[in-house]
Amino acid sequence: MAKSRYFYCLFLMNTLINIINFAPRELIDARFDGAQSSILVAVATGTLFIYLFTKVINKFPGQGLPEIFGSALPKLLAAPLIFVYAVLWYMAGALILLSFVDITLRFISPDTGPYAILFGFLAVVCLCSRIDSLSLLYGLEVTLGITLPLILYTTVKAIINPDFSWDAVLQVMTHSLHAPDMNSIAAATFTFSGYINLAVFNRVFHGLKLKHIWILSLEGFLVLAICFFVPIGYHGTVGIERHVYTWFTTADSIRIEAFLIERMLYIFYFAYITLSLVSAIIQWHVGKELLLSLLPSTAKKPKKKLRQEIVILVLFAAGALALMRMDQYDLNMLGVFLLHIRWYGELLLILLLFWCYWIVRRRRA
């Protein structure tokens, strides 16, 4: 049984991971047309989603999505739903991996082949996503313990740099009076969607007690503000649109004067590769568990379970390899598409859970 603080770890992981790719890009694209108000809307809806989801999932202590759907919904409805959600989770993990292959190629090792890097990542992620849920949470906590100080260091160092252009940040602030923009909301709410992993991880939480939900919204808001404004301070209100990986170029623009390494990029990369691999592991773990629940039961047959897991993970890896064919712009389009789908998926999931709760309670009464 896991303590409630692991829920905060899951949440924190997701807020931090969204800095690397799609969220800052979508927000920055809309910096003159409503990204700022979208951030506020996202903080409100994100917090509301967390509140509703944790409320309803608490009614099913120790049960994951498959068990809840299995007990409340007809099989014909439950199975396709779980399959769709499994694909969503799988895609989220795969996109993180693909983005990181791209980032590694660009910033760290231009000479290495992309498939070599992907094979390395896949080996780690596939092997680790077989670990049981509770151990994954412990691992996540340790990883956060290592990477969080590095990320904080990067952020503080970025903001206290005298060459940081506060005027550019204020200039973008004066463009705040716009209606929110749908793409930006979808990107910004992703910051808050760490809670959704409870769909499987709820199996190890028995009676989740959430105190101070406002801390989550405050943290999410701060991360969003930093992830949106800091790159603008470094690359200007107009120049920023020319950068692909805004946060990695920002880290590359920070110099550490008194240290062994001069470029902040390496520290930032180390922190984020660790975090994104763990994040991909967790996403694929959830995806794998959801798919396993659709296959014939394997209770007390570890060999059969292993075979099923291998088939699923090989399919996952093959899918990631197939997705490697996309170029930078395709990848971005798929990412934005997924951000939208995921948001509607979350909304649907919360509604479904409330419906399940209603069915179960009526049956009991």
Add this chain to the structure above:
Amino acid sequence: MRTKKGAVFLLLLLVCMTVTGCNFKDIDRRIFVVAIGIDPGKVEGTFKVSLKLAIPQGDVTKIDEKMQILTEESESISEALRRMKSKVEKELDYVHCKSLILGEQIAAKDIRHVTDWAVRRRDIQLILNFAVGRPGALEVLQVKPPSERIPSNSLILAMSGQGTESPFISSVYSYQLMRSIYENGIDPILPIIEAQGEEQFLIDKIALLDKKKIKLVLTPDETRLFNLLSRSNLRTNFPAHLGGGMYQYYTESSSSSYRIVTQQEDNPYIRYNIKIRAILEENSTEDMVTHHMLKEIGESGAAELSKAVTALLIKIRDSGMDPMGWGLHYGARHWNNDTEMAVWESLYPRLKFQVKADVDVKYSGMIK
């Protein structure tokens, strides 16, 4: 069961190793580019690219500087670099490149092509120092000061402020250059490095650019004042004349801030506030310095400073460029986003300046 799993794992690892192994080159098969110089080529529209290479050596204590300069002309920078690969036996590595020198003729025509290239290349850092080389980039690369032990290190130390803290040097990183090229309401600047013979260079001027090419070059004195306004804690000395005597004070700490005041439509002005804490460093008279004199030195120093700064600001305004980013500052404090830049354009030529300098000479030095 367990052995089978181990075997699969080992096999996977082995596969990974064979895939990654083939492309990696060890340090003894690489040669490091420490500085890039770009001049116009002989034919119109071509580039003459020069690379300063550092040759890795083992023992740091017995280092004898070894470097090599490659030059190649081509119509594109990338083509020139590829051709240079045939001139050396090792792989050229740009990861440690710290400076890019633009020849003065390039900077007089268009810097955007080169900037775009330097930011786009994935293996070149964004904390790369940009500078203009006079008379050309190649001449600057060829300078080899006797005090230098690692190739191009003198340039790196001077530009980064890790070595000398000259008040005349301002460093511009490639991300800053990129930012001010595209930003509305700020114009780029570049430091100028002059090669003086084979063994010495001089960095004491900055060039103001209009997004594209050099429009104005500031004198060393103006450069120092520019640096005083654009960064805090500039370590320098300024003169103060009192009676018949000349005094020099050293700035222990300095700060400056400004406000754009546009309440009256017909009389917009910028109010600069400069605060300096200083120590007396030089006294041309034989008089003992009293408390009263210390105050007077501060006052007359402040008056001289504000006069000089006002002259510089008027010169910058009349050039039509905005190296300080006043336009961006104005835009950042106004919410009429569609019209603010047009309003600023019409305000800018009419701007007046009020410079309030506050020099506080705290000590008279070791003697009175």
